[in-house]
Amino acid sequence: MNYHTPVLINAVLEILDPAPGKKYIDATLGGGGHTTEILKREAKVLGLDRDQEAVDHVSKYQVSSIKKGILTVVKANFNQIEEIAKEKGFGQADGVLFDLGVSSHQLDKAERGFSFQKEGALDMRMDRDLPILASDIINNFEERRIDEIIQTYGQEKFSRSIARAINIARQIKPIETTTKLTEIIQEVYRKKNQKQKLNPATRTFQALRIVVNSEILNLEESMPQTTKILKKGGRLVAISYHSLEDREVKRFFKTSQNLRVLTKKPIGPQPSEIMQNPRSRSAKLRAAEKL
Ligand SMILES: C[S@@+](CC[C@H](N)C(=O)[O-])C[C@H]1O[C@@H](n2cnc3c(N)ncnc32)[C@H](O)[C@@H]1O
Incomplete structure:
Protein backbone atom coordinates (compact mmCIF):
# COMPACT_ATOMS: atom_id res chain seq x y z
CA MET A 1 0.00 0.00 0.00
CA GLN A 106 -1.16 6.27 10.05
CA LEU A 107 -4.83 6.54 9.07
CA ASP A 108 -4.84 3.25 7.18
CA LYS A 109 -3.24 1.17 9.90
CA ALA A 110 -6.22 0.11 12.01
CA GLU A 111 -4.22 -0.55 15.17
CA ARG A 112 -2.99 3.05 15.31
CA GLY A 113 -6.59 4.00 16.14
CA PHE A 114 -6.78 7.18 14.03
CA SER A 115 -9.62 6.10 11.78
CA PHE A 116 -13.28 5.66 12.66
CA GLN A 117 -13.60 3.58 9.51
CA LYS A 118 -11.37 0.81 10.80
CA GLU A 119 -11.69 -1.20 13.97
CA GLY A 120 -8.71 -0.67 16.24
CA ALA A 121 -7.68 0.22 19.77
CA LEU A 122 -8.33 3.86 20.68
CA ASP A 123 -4.67 4.83 20.58
CA MET A 124 -4.06 7.83 18.24
CA ARG A 125 -0.48 8.52 19.35
CA MET A 126 1.77 9.64 16.50
CA ASP A 127 4.69 8.90 18.79
CA ARG A 128 4.18 5.63 20.59
CA ASP A 129 6.28 6.88 23.52
CA LEU A 130 3.58 9.40 24.42
CA PRO A 131 1.98 8.67 27.78
CA ILE A 132 -1.72 9.25 27.05
CA LEU A 133 -3.86 7.32 24.59
CA ALA A 134 -7.26 8.38 23.28
CA SER A 135 -8.79 5.58 25.38
CA ASP A 136 -7.34 7.18 28.54
CA ILE A 137 -9.18 10.40 27.75
CA ILE A 138 -12.41 8.63 26.85
CA ASN A 139 -12.44 6.34 29.88
CA ASN A 140 -10.86 8.48 32.60
CA PHE A 141 -11.37 12.18 31.97
CA GLU A 142 -14.35 13.92 33.57
CA GLU A 143 -17.41 14.27 31.37
CA ARG A 144 -17.07 18.07 31.54
CA ARG A 145 -13.50 17.91 30.25
CA ILE A 146 -14.43 15.53 27.41
CA ASP A 147 -17.18 17.94 26.39
CA GLU A 148 -14.68 20.80 26.42
CA ILE A 149 -12.15 18.85 24.33
CA ILE A 150 -14.68 17.80 21.70
CA GLN A 151 -16.09 21.31 21.52
CA THR A 152 -12.77 23.16 21.40
CA TYR A 153 -10.75 20.90 19.16
CA GLY A 154 -13.53 19.28 17.15
CA GLN A 155 -15.89 22.26 16.93
CA GLU A 156 -18.60 19.69 17.52
CA LYS A 157 -22.04 21.17 18.20
CA PHE A 158 -23.24 18.07 20.08
CA SER A 159 -20.15 17.84 22.28
CA ARG A 160 -22.22 17.86 25.44
CA SER A 161 -24.49 15.03 24.38
CA ILE A 162 -21.54 13.01 23.09
CA ALA A 163 -19.63 13.47 26.37
CA ARG A 164 -22.78 12.39 28.26
CA ALA A 165 -23.25 9.31 26.08
CA ILE A 166 -19.57 8.39 26.57
CA ASN A 167 -19.90 8.73 30.32
CA ILE A 168 -22.98 6.48 30.40
CA ALA A 169 -21.45 3.85 28.11
CA ARG A 170 -18.13 3.62 29.97
CA GLN A 171 -19.87 2.90 33.24
CA ILE A 172 -21.12 -0.35 31.73
CA LYS A 173 -17.83 -1.25 30.03
CA PRO A 174 -14.66 0.69 29.17
CA ILE A 175 -14.70 2.07 25.61
CA GLU A 176 -11.64 0.50 24.01
CA THR A 177 -12.17 0.56 20.25
CA THR A 178 -12.63 3.08 17.46
CA THR A 179 -15.80 1.35 16.31
CA LYS A 180 -17.39 1.38 19.77
CA LEU A 181 -16.76 5.11 20.11
CA THR A 182 -18.09 5.70 16.59
CA GLU A 183 -21.29 3.79 17.43
CA ILE A 184 -21.84 5.94 20.51
CA ILE A 185 -21.43 9.15 18.50
CA GLN A 186 -23.65 7.89 15.69
CA GLU A 187 -26.36 7.05 18.20
CA VAL A 188 -26.26 10.62 19.55
CA TYR A 189 -26.72 11.94 16.02
CA ARG A 190 -29.53 9.45 15.33
CA LYS A 191 -31.42 10.56 18.41
CA LYS A 192 -31.07 14.17 17.32
CA ASN A 193 -32.30 13.23 13.88
CA GLN A 194 -29.26 14.79 12.29
CA LYS A 195 -28.13 13.75 8.86
CA GLN A 196 -24.85 15.07 7.59
CA LYS A 197 -22.31 14.71 4.85
CA LEU A 198 -19.40 13.96 7.16
CA ASN A 199 -19.36 10.88 9.35
CA PRO A 200 -20.53 12.22 12.74
CA ALA A 201 -17.42 10.76 14.38
CA THR A 202 -15.08 12.96 12.30
CA ARG A 203 -14.95 15.91 14.68
CA THR A 204 -14.63 13.89 17.87
CA PHE A 205 -11.77 11.86 16.40
CA GLN A 206 -10.03 15.04 15.27
CA ALA A 207 -10.37 16.52 18.77
CA LEU A 208 -8.95 13.45 20.48
CA ARG A 209 -6.04 13.27 18.07
CA ILE A 210 -5.17 16.93 18.63
CA VAL A 211 -5.16 16.49 22.40
CA VAL A 212 -3.32 13.14 22.51
CA ASN A 213 -0.54 14.61 20.34
CA SER A 214 -0.62 18.23 21.67
C1 LIG B 1 0.77 14.59 6.43
S1 LIG B 1 2.10 13.61 7.01
C2 LIG B 1 3.48 14.18 6.08
C3 LIG B 1 3.57 13.56 4.74
C4 LIG B 1 4.82 13.90 3.95
N1 LIG B 1 4.91 15.30 3.64
C5 LIG B 1 4.88 13.09 2.67
O1 LIG B 1 4.81 13.69 1.58
O2 LIG B 1 4.99 11.88 2.72
C6 LIG B 1 2.40 14.28 8.58
C7 LIG B 1 3.52 13.62 9.35
O3 LIG B 1 3.92 14.54 10.36
C8 LIG B 1 4.23 13.85 11.52
N2 LIG B 1 4.08 14.78 12.64
C9 LIG B 1 2.94 15.36 13.07
N3 LIG B 1 3.19 16.15 14.11
C10 LIG B 1 4.53 16.10 14.33
C11 LIG B 1 5.41 16.72 15.27
N4 LIG B 1 4.95 17.53 16.21
N5 LIG B 1 6.72 16.47 15.16
C12 LIG B 1 7.21 15.63 14.19
N6 LIG B 1 6.42 15.00 13.31
C13 LIG B 1 5.10 15.24 13.36
C14 LIG B 1 3.27 12.68 11.54
O4 LIG B 1 3.76 11.63 12.33
C15 LIG B 1 3.16 12.33 10.06
O5 LIG B 1 4.06 11.31 9.72
Missing part, protein backbone atom coordinates in the same frame (compact mmCIF):
# COMPACT_ATOMS: atom_id res chain seq x y z
CA ASN A 2 1.16 3.53 -0.79
CA TYR A 3 2.52 5.09 2.41
CA HIS A 4 1.38 8.63 1.62
CA THR A 5 0.81 10.77 -1.48
CA PRO A 6 2.44 14.19 -1.09
CA VAL A 7 -0.03 17.07 -1.26
CA LEU A 8 0.36 20.33 -3.25
CA ILE A 9 3.76 19.17 -4.45
CA ASN A 10 4.02 21.69 -7.31
CA ALA A 11 3.26 24.65 -5.07
CA VAL A 12 5.73 23.40 -2.45
CA LEU A 13 8.52 23.04 -5.03
CA GLU A 14 7.75 26.36 -6.65
CA ILE A 15 7.94 28.20 -3.34
CA LEU A 16 10.92 26.34 -1.86
CA ASP A 17 12.78 26.27 -5.18
CA PRO A 18 15.22 23.47 -4.27
CA ALA A 19 18.54 23.50 -6.15
CA PRO A 20 21.96 21.89 -5.76
CA GLY A 21 23.63 22.77 -2.47
CA LYS A 22 20.55 24.33 -0.87
CA LYS A 23 19.40 23.06 2.55
CA TYR A 24 15.86 22.21 3.60
CA ILE A 25 14.18 20.92 6.73
CA ASP A 26 11.16 18.68 6.28
CA ALA A 27 9.60 18.91 9.75
CA THR A 28 7.00 16.25 8.96
CA LEU A 29 8.71 13.58 6.94
CA GLY A 30 5.79 11.10 6.80
CA GLY A 31 6.30 8.89 3.75
CA GLY A 32 9.05 11.21 2.51
CA GLY A 33 7.09 12.32 -0.55
CA HIS A 34 8.06 15.99 -0.40
CA THR A 35 11.59 15.14 0.73
CA THR A 36 12.12 12.81 -2.24
CA GLU A 37 11.18 15.57 -4.69
CA ILE A 38 13.54 18.02 -2.95
CA LEU A 39 16.36 15.44 -3.06
CA LYS A 40 15.75 14.91 -6.80
CA ARG A 41 16.73 18.54 -7.24
CA GLU A 42 20.04 17.81 -5.54
CA ALA A 43 19.35 19.83 -2.40
CA LYS A 44 20.11 18.54 1.11
CA VAL A 45 17.34 17.58 3.52
CA LEU A 46 17.02 17.17 7.26
CA GLY A 47 13.81 15.20 7.87
CA LEU A 48 12.01 14.93 11.20
CA ASP A 49 9.09 12.84 12.25
CA ARG A 50 7.88 11.89 15.70
CA ASP A 51 6.61 8.56 14.39
CA GLN A 52 9.26 5.81 14.37
CA GLU A 53 7.41 4.03 11.54
CA ALA A 54 7.82 7.07 9.26
CA VAL A 55 11.50 7.39 10.15
CA ASP A 56 12.12 3.68 9.51
CA HIS A 57 10.19 3.73 6.24
CA VAL A 58 12.09 6.68 4.77
CA SER A 59 15.46 5.53 6.16
CA LYS A 60 14.97 2.22 4.37
CA TYR A 61 14.14 3.41 0.88
CA GLN A 62 16.39 6.47 1.03
CA VAL A 63 19.37 4.53 2.33
CA SER A 64 21.66 5.73 -0.48
CA SER A 65 20.77 9.41 0.10
CA ILE A 66 21.59 8.92 3.79
CA LYS A 67 24.90 7.27 2.91
CA LYS A 68 25.75 10.09 0.51
CA GLY A 69 25.09 12.57 3.34
CA ILE A 70 22.37 14.46 1.46
CA LEU A 71 19.59 13.22 3.76
CA THR A 72 19.57 13.14 7.55
CA VAL A 73 16.58 11.59 9.28
CA VAL A 74 15.77 12.13 12.95
CA LYS A 75 12.92 10.80 15.07
CA ALA A 76 11.82 13.93 16.88
CA ASN A 77 8.98 16.24 17.66
CA PHE A 78 9.25 19.37 15.56
CA ASN A 79 8.95 21.45 18.71
CA GLN A 80 12.72 20.70 19.00
CA ILE A 81 13.40 21.95 15.47
CA GLU A 82 15.84 24.75 16.34
CA GLU A 83 18.12 22.60 18.47
CA ILE A 84 18.15 19.68 16.02
CA ALA A 85 18.70 21.93 13.00
CA LYS A 86 21.70 23.59 14.62
CA GLU A 87 23.13 20.27 15.76
CA LYS A 88 22.81 18.78 12.25
CA GLY A 89 24.23 21.76 10.37
CA PHE A 90 20.89 23.17 9.20
CA GLY A 91 21.01 26.35 11.30
CA GLN A 92 20.89 28.51 8.13
CA ALA A 93 18.23 26.72 6.11
CA ASP A 94 16.87 27.74 2.70
CA GLY A 95 13.47 26.39 3.57
CA VAL A 96 11.35 24.64 6.17
CA LEU A 97 8.27 22.58 5.38
CA PHE A 98 5.48 21.58 7.75
CA ASP A 99 2.92 19.23 6.20
CA LEU A 100 0.78 18.86 9.28
CA GLY A 101 -1.56 16.20 10.58
CA VAL A 102 -1.41 12.47 10.01
CA SER A 103 -0.15 10.43 7.06
CA SER A 104 -2.31 8.04 5.05
CA HIS A 105 -0.22 5.23 6.52
CA GLU A 215 -0.82 19.27 18.04
CA ILE A 216 -1.64 22.95 18.44
CA LEU A 217 0.86 23.45 21.24
CA ASN A 218 3.63 21.86 19.18
CA LEU A 219 2.82 24.16 16.30
CA GLU A 220 2.83 27.22 18.57
CA GLU A 221 6.19 26.21 19.98
CA SER A 222 7.87 25.36 16.70
CA MET A 223 6.84 28.21 14.40
CA PRO A 224 8.88 30.91 16.20
CA GLN A 225 11.92 28.59 16.19
CA THR A 226 11.83 28.37 12.40
CA THR A 227 12.55 32.07 11.98
CA LYS A 228 15.81 31.50 13.87
CA ILE A 229 17.02 28.74 11.55
CA LEU A 230 15.98 30.21 8.19
CA LYS A 231 18.54 32.29 6.42
CA LYS A 232 17.62 35.67 4.98
CA GLY A 233 15.31 35.01 2.04
CA GLY A 234 14.68 31.45 3.28
CA ARG A 235 11.11 30.24 3.04
CA LEU A 236 8.66 28.66 5.43
CA VAL A 237 5.81 26.58 4.03
CA ALA A 238 3.01 25.18 6.19
CA ILE A 239 0.22 22.95 4.93
CA SER A 240 -2.67 22.53 7.36
CA TYR A 241 -5.74 20.34 7.20
CA HIS A 242 -8.13 21.86 9.71
CA SER A 243 -9.10 25.36 10.74
CA LEU A 244 -7.41 25.31 14.15
CA GLU A 245 -4.03 24.57 12.59
CA ASP A 246 -4.56 27.06 9.80
CA ARG A 247 -5.59 29.73 12.29
CA GLU A 248 -2.37 29.21 14.25
CA VAL A 249 -0.19 29.40 11.11
CA LYS A 250 -2.03 32.54 9.96
CA ARG A 251 -1.73 34.16 13.38
CA PHE A 252 1.98 33.42 13.53
CA PHE A 253 2.63 34.78 10.04
CA LYS A 254 0.73 37.95 10.87
CA THR A 255 2.48 38.62 14.15
CA SER A 256 6.02 37.60 13.22
CA GLN A 257 8.21 40.62 12.58
CA ASN A 258 10.82 38.60 10.70
CA LEU A 259 8.59 37.29 7.94
CA ARG A 260 7.06 38.56 4.72
CA VAL A 261 3.89 36.66 3.87
CA LEU A 262 3.94 35.24 0.34
CA THR A 263 0.39 33.88 0.25
CA LYS A 264 -2.30 36.51 0.77
CA LYS A 265 -4.83 33.72 0.58
CA PRO A 266 -3.99 30.09 1.28
CA ILE A 267 -3.25 27.84 -1.70
CA GLY A 268 -5.53 24.82 -2.01
CA PRO A 269 -5.55 21.76 -4.28
CA GLN A 270 -6.89 21.84 -7.84
CA PRO A 271 -9.96 19.68 -8.53
CA SER A 272 -7.70 17.24 -10.41
CA GLU A 273 -5.57 16.69 -7.29
CA ILE A 274 -8.66 16.16 -5.15
CA MET A 275 -9.89 13.60 -7.68
CA GLN A 276 -6.62 11.69 -7.53
CA ASN A 277 -6.09 12.13 -3.80
CA PRO A 278 -9.29 12.91 -1.88
CA ARG A 279 -7.28 13.38 1.32
CA SER A 280 -5.85 16.57 -0.18
CA ARG A 281 -9.24 18.27 -0.22
CA SER A 282 -8.90 20.22 3.03
CA ALA A 283 -5.26 21.24 2.49
CA LYS A 284 -4.34 24.90 2.89
CA LEU A 285 -0.83 26.04 2.14
CA ARG A 286 0.60 29.27 3.53
CA ALA A 287 4.12 30.49 2.91
CA ALA A 288 6.37 33.26 4.15
CA GLU A 289 9.91 34.51 3.57
CA LYS A 290 12.48 35.43 6.20
CA LEU A 291 13.36 39.12 6.07
Whole structure:
Protein backbone atom coordinates (compact mmCIF):
# COMPACT_ATOMS: atom_id res chain seq x y z
CA MET A 1 0.00 0.00 0.00
CA ASN A 2 1.16 3.53 -0.79
CA TYR A 3 2.52 5.09 2.41
CA HIS A 4 1.38 8.63 1.62
CA THR A 5 0.81 10.77 -1.48
CA PRO A 6 2.44 14.19 -1.09
CA VAL A 7 -0.03 17.07 -1.26
CA LEU A 8 0.36 20.33 -3.25
CA ILE A 9 3.76 19.17 -4.45
CA ASN A 10 4.02 21.69 -7.31
CA ALA A 11 3.26 24.65 -5.07
CA VAL A 12 5.73 23.40 -2.45
CA LEU A 13 8.52 23.04 -5.03
CA GLU A 14 7.75 26.36 -6.65
CA ILE A 15 7.94 28.20 -3.34
CA LEU A 16 10.92 26.34 -1.86
CA ASP A 17 12.78 26.27 -5.18
CA PRO A 18 15.22 23.47 -4.27
CA ALA A 19 18.54 23.50 -6.15
CA PRO A 20 21.96 21.89 -5.76
CA GLY A 21 23.63 22.77 -2.47
CA LYS A 22 20.55 24.33 -0.87
CA LYS A 23 19.40 23.06 2.55
CA TYR A 24 15.86 22.21 3.60
CA ILE A 25 14.18 20.92 6.73
CA ASP A 26 11.16 18.68 6.28
CA ALA A 27 9.60 18.91 9.75
CA THR A 28 7.00 16.25 8.96
CA LEU A 29 8.71 13.58 6.94
CA GLY A 30 5.79 11.10 6.80
CA GLY A 31 6.30 8.89 3.75
CA GLY A 32 9.05 11.21 2.51
CA GLY A 33 7.09 12.32 -0.55
CA HIS A 34 8.06 15.99 -0.40
CA THR A 35 11.59 15.14 0.73
CA THR A 36 12.12 12.81 -2.24
CA GLU A 37 11.18 15.57 -4.69
CA ILE A 38 13.54 18.02 -2.95
CA LEU A 39 16.36 15.44 -3.06
CA LYS A 40 15.75 14.91 -6.80
CA ARG A 41 16.73 18.54 -7.24
CA GLU A 42 20.04 17.81 -5.54
CA ALA A 43 19.35 19.83 -2.40
CA LYS A 44 20.11 18.54 1.11
CA VAL A 45 17.34 17.58 3.52
CA LEU A 46 17.02 17.17 7.26
CA GLY A 47 13.81 15.20 7.87
CA LEU A 48 12.01 14.93 11.20
CA ASP A 49 9.09 12.84 12.25
CA ARG A 50 7.88 11.89 15.70
CA ASP A 51 6.61 8.56 14.39
CA GLN A 52 9.26 5.81 14.37
CA GLU A 53 7.41 4.03 11.54
CA ALA A 54 7.82 7.07 9.26
CA VAL A 55 11.50 7.39 10.15
CA ASP A 56 12.12 3.68 9.51
CA HIS A 57 10.19 3.73 6.24
CA VAL A 58 12.09 6.68 4.77
CA SER A 59 15.46 5.53 6.16
CA LYS A 60 14.97 2.22 4.37
CA TYR A 61 14.14 3.41 0.88
CA GLN A 62 16.39 6.47 1.03
CA VAL A 63 19.37 4.53 2.33
CA SER A 64 21.66 5.73 -0.48
CA SER A 65 20.77 9.41 0.10
CA ILE A 66 21.59 8.92 3.79
CA LYS A 67 24.90 7.27 2.91
CA LYS A 68 25.75 10.09 0.51
CA GLY A 69 25.09 12.57 3.34
CA ILE A 70 22.37 14.46 1.46
CA LEU A 71 19.59 13.22 3.76
CA THR A 72 19.57 13.14 7.55
CA VAL A 73 16.58 11.59 9.28
CA VAL A 74 15.77 12.13 12.95
CA LYS A 75 12.92 10.80 15.07
CA ALA A 76 11.82 13.93 16.88
CA ASN A 77 8.98 16.24 17.66
CA PHE A 78 9.25 19.37 15.56
CA ASN A 79 8.95 21.45 18.71
CA GLN A 80 12.72 20.70 19.00
CA ILE A 81 13.40 21.95 15.47
CA GLU A 82 15.84 24.75 16.34
CA GLU A 83 18.12 22.60 18.47
CA ILE A 84 18.15 19.68 16.02
CA ALA A 85 18.70 21.93 13.00
CA LYS A 86 21.70 23.59 14.62
CA GLU A 87 23.13 20.27 15.76
CA LYS A 88 22.81 18.78 12.25
CA GLY A 89 24.23 21.76 10.37
CA PHE A 90 20.89 23.17 9.20
CA GLY A 91 21.01 26.35 11.30
CA GLN A 92 20.89 28.51 8.13
CA ALA A 93 18.23 26.72 6.11
CA ASP A 94 16.87 27.74 2.70
CA GLY A 95 13.47 26.39 3.57
CA VAL A 96 11.35 24.64 6.17
CA LEU A 97 8.27 22.58 5.38
CA PHE A 98 5.48 21.58 7.75
CA ASP A 99 2.92 19.23 6.20
CA LEU A 100 0.78 18.86 9.28
CA GLY A 101 -1.56 16.20 10.58
CA VAL A 102 -1.41 12.47 10.01
CA SER A 103 -0.15 10.43 7.06
CA SER A 104 -2.31 8.04 5.05
CA HIS A 105 -0.22 5.23 6.52
CA GLN A 106 -1.16 6.27 10.05
CA LEU A 107 -4.83 6.54 9.07
CA ASP A 108 -4.84 3.25 7.18
CA LYS A 109 -3.24 1.17 9.90
CA ALA A 110 -6.22 0.11 12.01
CA GLU A 111 -4.22 -0.55 15.17
CA ARG A 112 -2.99 3.05 15.31
CA GLY A 113 -6.59 4.00 16.14
CA PHE A 114 -6.78 7.18 14.03
CA SER A 115 -9.62 6.10 11.78
CA PHE A 116 -13.28 5.66 12.66
CA GLN A 117 -13.60 3.58 9.51
CA LYS A 118 -11.37 0.81 10.80
CA GLU A 119 -11.69 -1.20 13.97
CA GLY A 120 -8.71 -0.67 16.24
CA ALA A 121 -7.68 0.22 19.77
CA LEU A 122 -8.33 3.86 20.68
CA ASP A 123 -4.67 4.83 20.58
CA MET A 124 -4.06 7.83 18.24
CA ARG A 125 -0.48 8.52 19.35
CA MET A 126 1.77 9.64 16.50
CA ASP A 127 4.69 8.90 18.79
CA ARG A 128 4.18 5.63 20.59
CA ASP A 129 6.28 6.88 23.52
CA LEU A 130 3.58 9.40 24.42
CA PRO A 131 1.98 8.67 27.78
CA ILE A 132 -1.72 9.25 27.05
CA LEU A 133 -3.86 7.32 24.59
CA ALA A 134 -7.26 8.38 23.28
CA SER A 135 -8.79 5.58 25.38
CA ASP A 136 -7.34 7.18 28.54
CA ILE A 137 -9.18 10.40 27.75
CA ILE A 138 -12.41 8.63 26.85
CA ASN A 139 -12.44 6.34 29.88
CA ASN A 140 -10.86 8.48 32.60
CA PHE A 141 -11.37 12.18 31.97
CA GLU A 142 -14.35 13.92 33.57
CA GLU A 143 -17.41 14.27 31.37
CA ARG A 144 -17.07 18.07 31.54
CA ARG A 145 -13.50 17.91 30.25
CA ILE A 146 -14.43 15.53 27.41
CA ASP A 147 -17.18 17.94 26.39
CA GLU A 148 -14.68 20.80 26.42
CA ILE A 149 -12.15 18.85 24.33
CA ILE A 150 -14.68 17.80 21.70
CA GLN A 151 -16.09 21.31 21.52
CA THR A 152 -12.77 23.16 21.40
CA TYR A 153 -10.75 20.90 19.16
CA GLY A 154 -13.53 19.28 17.15
CA GLN A 155 -15.89 22.26 16.93
CA GLU A 156 -18.60 19.69 17.52
CA LYS A 157 -22.04 21.17 18.20
CA PHE A 158 -23.24 18.07 20.08
CA SER A 159 -20.15 17.84 22.28
CA ARG A 160 -22.22 17.86 25.44
CA SER A 161 -24.49 15.03 24.38
CA ILE A 162 -21.54 13.01 23.09
CA ALA A 163 -19.63 13.47 26.37
CA ARG A 164 -22.78 12.39 28.26
CA ALA A 165 -23.25 9.31 26.08
CA ILE A 166 -19.57 8.39 26.57
CA ASN A 167 -19.90 8.73 30.32
CA ILE A 168 -22.98 6.48 30.40
CA ALA A 169 -21.45 3.85 28.11
CA ARG A 170 -18.13 3.62 29.97
CA GLN A 171 -19.87 2.90 33.24
CA ILE A 172 -21.12 -0.35 31.73
CA LYS A 173 -17.83 -1.25 30.03
CA PRO A 174 -14.66 0.69 29.17
CA ILE A 175 -14.70 2.07 25.61
CA GLU A 176 -11.64 0.50 24.01
CA THR A 177 -12.17 0.56 20.25
CA THR A 178 -12.63 3.08 17.46
CA THR A 179 -15.80 1.35 16.31
CA LYS A 180 -17.39 1.38 19.77
CA LEU A 181 -16.76 5.11 20.11
CA THR A 182 -18.09 5.70 16.59
CA GLU A 183 -21.29 3.79 17.43
CA ILE A 184 -21.84 5.94 20.51
CA ILE A 185 -21.43 9.15 18.50
CA GLN A 186 -23.65 7.89 15.69
CA GLU A 187 -26.36 7.05 18.20
CA VAL A 188 -26.26 10.62 19.55
CA TYR A 189 -26.72 11.94 16.02
CA ARG A 190 -29.53 9.45 15.33
CA LYS A 191 -31.42 10.56 18.41
CA LYS A 192 -31.07 14.17 17.32
CA ASN A 193 -32.30 13.23 13.88
CA GLN A 194 -29.26 14.79 12.29
CA LYS A 195 -28.13 13.75 8.86
CA GLN A 196 -24.85 15.07 7.59
CA LYS A 197 -22.31 14.71 4.85
CA LEU A 198 -19.40 13.96 7.16
CA ASN A 199 -19.36 10.88 9.35
CA PRO A 200 -20.53 12.22 12.74
CA ALA A 201 -17.42 10.76 14.38
CA THR A 202 -15.08 12.96 12.30
CA ARG A 203 -14.95 15.91 14.68
CA THR A 204 -14.63 13.89 17.87
CA PHE A 205 -11.77 11.86 16.40
CA GLN A 206 -10.03 15.04 15.27
CA ALA A 207 -10.37 16.52 18.77
CA LEU A 208 -8.95 13.45 20.48
CA ARG A 209 -6.04 13.27 18.07
CA ILE A 210 -5.17 16.93 18.63
CA VAL A 211 -5.16 16.49 22.40
CA VAL A 212 -3.32 13.14 22.51
CA ASN A 213 -0.54 14.61 20.34
CA SER A 214 -0.62 18.23 21.67
CA GLU A 215 -0.82 19.27 18.04
CA ILE A 216 -1.64 22.95 18.44
CA LEU A 217 0.86 23.45 21.24
CA ASN A 218 3.63 21.86 19.18
CA LEU A 219 2.82 24.16 16.30
CA GLU A 220 2.83 27.22 18.57
CA GLU A 221 6.19 26.21 19.98
CA SER A 222 7.87 25.36 16.70
CA MET A 223 6.84 28.21 14.40
CA PRO A 224 8.88 30.91 16.20
CA GLN A 225 11.92 28.59 16.19
CA THR A 226 11.83 28.37 12.40
CA THR A 227 12.55 32.07 11.98
CA LYS A 228 15.81 31.50 13.87
CA ILE A 229 17.02 28.74 11.55
CA LEU A 230 15.98 30.21 8.19
CA LYS A 231 18.54 32.29 6.42
CA LYS A 232 17.62 35.67 4.98
CA GLY A 233 15.31 35.01 2.04
CA GLY A 234 14.68 31.45 3.28
CA ARG A 235 11.11 30.24 3.04
CA LEU A 236 8.66 28.66 5.43
CA VAL A 237 5.81 26.58 4.03
CA ALA A 238 3.01 25.18 6.19
CA ILE A 239 0.22 22.95 4.93
CA SER A 240 -2.67 22.53 7.36
CA TYR A 241 -5.74 20.34 7.20
CA HIS A 242 -8.13 21.86 9.71
CA SER A 243 -9.10 25.36 10.74
CA LEU A 244 -7.41 25.31 14.15
CA GLU A 245 -4.03 24.57 12.59
CA ASP A 246 -4.56 27.06 9.80
CA ARG A 247 -5.59 29.73 12.29
CA GLU A 248 -2.37 29.21 14.25
CA VAL A 249 -0.19 29.40 11.11
CA LYS A 250 -2.03 32.54 9.96
CA ARG A 251 -1.73 34.16 13.38
CA PHE A 252 1.98 33.42 13.53
CA PHE A 253 2.63 34.78 10.04
CA LYS A 254 0.73 37.95 10.87
CA THR A 255 2.48 38.62 14.15
CA SER A 256 6.02 37.60 13.22
CA GLN A 257 8.21 40.62 12.58
CA ASN A 258 10.82 38.60 10.70
CA LEU A 259 8.59 37.29 7.94
CA ARG A 260 7.06 38.56 4.72
CA VAL A 261 3.89 36.66 3.87
CA LEU A 262 3.94 35.24 0.34
CA THR A 263 0.39 33.88 0.25
CA LYS A 264 -2.30 36.51 0.77
CA LYS A 265 -4.83 33.72 0.58
CA PRO A 266 -3.99 30.09 1.28
CA ILE A 267 -3.25 27.84 -1.70
CA GLY A 268 -5.53 24.82 -2.01
CA PRO A 269 -5.55 21.76 -4.28
CA GLN A 270 -6.89 21.84 -7.84
CA PRO A 271 -9.96 19.68 -8.53
CA SER A 272 -7.70 17.24 -10.41
CA GLU A 273 -5.57 16.69 -7.29
CA ILE A 274 -8.66 16.16 -5.15
CA MET A 275 -9.89 13.60 -7.68
CA GLN A 276 -6.62 11.69 -7.53
CA ASN A 277 -6.09 12.13 -3.80
CA PRO A 278 -9.29 12.91 -1.88
CA ARG A 279 -7.28 13.38 1.32
CA SER A 280 -5.85 16.57 -0.18
CA ARG A 281 -9.24 18.27 -0.22
CA SER A 282 -8.90 20.22 3.03
CA ALA A 283 -5.26 21.24 2.49
CA LYS A 284 -4.34 24.90 2.89
CA LEU A 285 -0.83 26.04 2.14
CA ARG A 286 0.60 29.27 3.53
CA ALA A 287 4.12 30.49 2.91
CA ALA A 288 6.37 33.26 4.15
CA GLU A 289 9.91 34.51 3.57
CA LYS A 290 12.48 35.43 6.20
CA LEU A 291 13.36 39.12 6.07
C1 LIG B 1 0.77 14.59 6.43
S1 LIG B 1 2.10 13.61 7.01
C2 LIG B 1 3.48 14.18 6.08
C3 LIG B 1 3.57 13.56 4.74
C4 LIG B 1 4.82 13.90 3.95
N1 LIG B 1 4.91 15.30 3.64
C5 LIG B 1 4.88 13.09 2.67
O1 LIG B 1 4.81 13.69 1.58
O2 LIG B 1 4.99 11.88 2.72
C6 LIG B 1 2.40 14.28 8.58
C7 LIG B 1 3.52 13.62 9.35
O3 LIG B 1 3.92 14.54 10.36
C8 LIG B 1 4.23 13.85 11.52
N2 LIG B 1 4.08 14.78 12.64
C9 LIG B 1 2.94 15.36 13.07
N3 LIG B 1 3.19 16.15 14.11
C10 LIG B 1 4.53 16.10 14.33
C11 LIG B 1 5.41 16.72 15.27
N4 LIG B 1 4.95 17.53 16.21
N5 LIG B 1 6.72 16.47 15.16
C12 LIG B 1 7.21 15.63 14.19
N6 LIG B 1 6.42 15.00 13.31
C13 LIG B 1 5.10 15.24 13.36
C14 LIG B 1 3.27 12.68 11.54
O4 LIG B 1 3.76 11.63 12.33
C15 LIG B 1 3.16 12.33 10.06
O5 LIG B 1 4.06 11.31 9.72
